[in-house]
Amino acid sequence: MTTPSAALRNVHPVPPPAGAARLFLAGSRAGYSQHLQAYGSIDVGAVAPGFLDVVEASGLTGRGGAAFASWRKMAAAAQAGGRGLFSARPVVIANGAEGEPLSHKDAALLAHAPHVVLDGVLVAAAALQTSHAYIYVTAETMPSVQSALAERTDARHIRPVEADDTFISGEASAVVNKIQGGPSLPLDKLRRLSDAGLRGRPTLVLNVETLAHIGLLARFGVDWFRSVGTARDPGTRLVTVAGAGTDQVLEVPGDASLHGILRSSGIHPEELSAVLVGGYHGRWVRPLDYRLSPAGSPETLVRPGVGVIYVLSPDQCGLAVTAQITEYLAGQSARQCGPCMFGLRAMADVLNRLADGERDPRLVAELERLGRIVSGRGSCHHPDGTVRMVSSALETFSDDVREHLIGRCTRIQRGTR
Amino acid sequence: MTGSLHIDWTRCDGRGLCTELLATLLTRDDWGYPISRRGDGIRGEVPIAPGHEEAAREAVILCPKLALTLRPPAKSS
Numbered sequence: 311m312t313t314p315s316a317a318l319r320n321v322h323p324v325p326p327p328a329g330a331a332r333l334f335l336a337g338s339r340a341g342y343s344q345h346l347q348a349y350g351s352i353d354v355g356a357v358a359p360g361f362l363d364v365v366e367a368s369g370l371t372g373r374g375g376a377a378f379a380s381w382r383k384m385a386a387a388a389q390a391g392g393r394g395l396f397s398a399r400p401v402v403i404a405n406g407a408e409g410e411p412l413s414h415k416d417a418a419l420l421a422h423a424p425h426v427v428l429d430g431v432l433v434a435a436a437a438l439q440t441s442h443a444y445i446y447v448t449a450e451t452m453p454s455v456q457s458a459l460a461e462r463t464d465a466r467h468i469r470p471v472e473a474d475d476t477f478i479s480g481e482a483s484a485v486v487n488k489i490q491g492g493p494s495l496p497l498d499k500l501r502r503l504s505d506a507g508l509r510g511r512p513t514l515v516l517n518v519e520t521l522a523h524i525g526l527l528a529r530f531g532v533d534w535f536r537s538v539g540t541a542r543d544p545g546t547r548l549v550t551v552a553g554a555g556t557d558q559v560l561e562v563p564g565d566a567s568l569h570g571i572l573r574s575s576g577i578h579p580e581e582l583s584a585v586l587v588g589g590y591h592g593r594w595v596r597p598l599d600y601r602l603s604p605a606g607s608p609e610t611l612v613r614p615g616v617g618v619i620y621v622l623s624p625d626q627c628g629l630a631v632t633a634q635i636t637e638y639l640a641g642q643s644a645r646q647c648g649p650c651m652f653g654l655r656a657m658a659d660v661l662n663r664l665a666d667g668e669r670d671p672r673l674v675a676e677l678e679r680l681g682r683i684v685s686g687r688g689s690c691h692h693p694d695g696t697v698r699m700v701s702s703a704l705e706t707f708s709d710d711v712r713e714h715l716i717g718r719c720t721r722i723q724r725g726t727r
Numbered sequence: 728m729t730g731s732l733h734i735d736w737t738r739c740d741g742r743g744l745c746t747e748l749l750a751t752l753l754t755r756d757d758w759g760y761p762i763s764r765r766g767d768g769i770r771g772e773v774p775i776a777p778g779h780e781e782a783a784r785e786a787v788i789l790c791p792k793l794a795l796t797l798r799p800p801a802k803s804s
Contacts (some may be wrong), residue, residue: 477728498735500796562787656757683756690737 324350326530329548330538330563333423333522339454342461345425352429352529354464357436360387362526368527368535369544374405374480375589375616376606376691380524384515386504388438390512398511398613399440406447406455406518407473407480410589411638412618415548416518418559420451424458428465428492430521433528438514443468445518446485448475477642481690482515483507484644496642496690519548529561539564543603549617551575562602563585568612569599570617577621584622584706588615589633591695594706613673627721629710631680632703633661639696639703650693653684657700674704674711712723729754730800732773732783734761738794745786745795752779 324347327335334340336348366381391400404427408416419427427445435443445468447455452472459465471489473479479494486507488494507513516524523545527535536544541566551558554577562571568587569579582597592615601611622628640654657680664673681697688694704711715718732745741759752773756762763773774781775797787795 452731496737498737500733500735648739648741648758649756652758683762687736687756687760687762 311321312527315590324348327526328610331561332526332538332546333419333426333561334520334547338422340423340425342425342458345423349426349429349526349529350464352433352525354429354432354436354528355406357433357528359437359439361437362388362533363432364522364527367532369519369525369541370523370535371543371604371629372517373519373547373617375591377615380516383504383516384434384437386502386550387512387514390505391440397671399442400438400512401442401444402431402435402438402440403485403508403513403515404468404518404521405443405482405485405515406445406451407485408448408616409437409473409475409480410616410618411475411477411590412550412552412557412620413616414550414557415559415617417448417451419522419548420447421454421521421679424454425462426522426525428458428462428468428517429525430516430518430523431468431525431530432465434514434516434525441467442508442511444489444508445469445473446471446473446480446489447518448473477639477690478644479664481692483690485515486513495646496692498689504699518522539648540603542605545615547614549602549614549615551577551619551620551621553621553623564602565611566605567599568595568597568602571602572597581624582621583624583626584628586618586620586622586699587612588637589618589620589693591615591620591638591699591709592620593698593702594632595702596706609628617618625721627710627719628667628703628707629661629714630721632700633658633665634699635675636661636696639692639699643692644690645690647693649684649687653680653693654696656680657684657696661700664711664714667717667719669715669717671715673715677704688721729775729777729780731798732786733796733798734773735794735796736760738792742790744789748786749771749779749790750782752776764765775799789792 336344362385370380371377387400406416431443441588474494481496483497484494487497503513516578539545545564546561549560558575572579579597585597586594595612602614603611604613636658641659643650645651660677685697746755746761747755753761754764
């Protein structure tokens with residue numbers, strides 16, 4: 311692996327952070343001076359289009375759920391920006407909507423390390439040679455972002471926009487729709503956002519955590535970035551461990567062990583019945599020692615998605631919880647695309663019947679059939695993600711399905727309904 | 728030269744005109760929305776089998792919700 315152009319000139323050199331604690335080094339609710347003290351200052355003016363090679367060499371993937379290669383997204387927007395007679399300057403959007411109800415990592419990042427994110431926005435915009443930048447955050451985190459923006463003179467052009475408090479408000483085209491004055495609902499994808507996004511401009515939407523890593527990458531370089539994690543999943547990521555008392559946000563190395571993460575949250579994996587990894591569009595797994603990585607075999611790893619690790623307590627029925635989540639996801643459909651609007655509702659109904667112990671052996675086949683006709687038939691991935699989560703539940707809770715179909719539940723207490 | 732038929736799901740209302748014009752390619756799902764008979768339509772892209780180009784063009788023009796677009800073969804994303 312080549313490492314094009316080392317780290318940018320660090321104006322006030324500070325040694326690069328050692329170990330997997332990278333994003334919160336400036337401490338709790340860090341202001342700009344604490345930020346500079348912890349990380350040193352950065353010469354954003356020195357960031358050139360060549361920085362895209364640095365991002366490529368780093369192997370950074372998006373931390374907002376899809377784990378797409380960040381450099382590809384950046385390169386697509388950069389190329390579209392340079393094309394055509396009337397080439398339009400690209401737009402960079404930092405996405406902190408965090409619609410996943412159990413995820414708190416982006417809120418934690420924006421509350422405690424907003425300047426790490428803002429550095430990333432400035433670096434990404436410089437790499438795309440643009441000054442059009444937005445930061446899209448929830449009402450809860452807006453005050454922290456606004457005071458961070460007011461604290462520094464180099465970020466005044468980054469415009470904060472408030473995200474709606476819905477599950478899909480962070481879907482990339484919903485973000486664009488909202489910022490250009492529409493509702494925060496997904497748009498049809500006849501053209502890619504990187505070609506024609508916000509008001510027709512090439513648009514780069516990156517999760518705030520992804521941008522935070524980009525800001526640090528510009529400071530400390532590829533070798534530093536890759537010194538934590540593994541070759542297939544370099545760097546660190548934020549995860550939220552939820553469902554076991556107090557929710558916790560942790561920064562973990564790439565390719566981390568699921569058991570290791572659970573143990574460091576004070577949870578004994580051997581006492582669990584199942585874990586939902588990746589948020590409500592994630593995958594239910596038995597609490598085996600999977601690796602948390604976006605690339606590799608599903609036998610040994612589970613994709614981190616938005617980084618939520620939801621722990622099912624032994625007295626909860628996984629089918630009841632899955633029915634509840636599906637019910638929620640059906641309610642969060644944008645109601646724009648028919649198969650999603652009607653299909654998720656239908657899936658939730660069948661799951662409720664199964665969870666409630668209806669002894670109809672056709673229920674499982676009906677769920678699978680609905681999954682097939684819902685999947686891939688919407689303008690965003692909301693239906694697909696829901697179907698994936700449900701089908702992983704049928705697999706992981708196959709014993710529970712069998713018991714329910716003969717009128718029993720293996721759990722003492724039914725869900726939390 | 729066959730391409731695909733892009734369905735804008737945010738516009739489609741399940742009126743069913745396209746499923747009548749392209750009856751060999753499309754059928755209607757539980758709720759009346761067009762679905763590929765071969766189950767190969769992903770993300771609203773339905774491949775147009777050879778010989779159905781004219782009917783596909785007609786469907787695009789006649790769709791009351793303007794939900795259909797023809798896409799050339801190479802540019803599938």
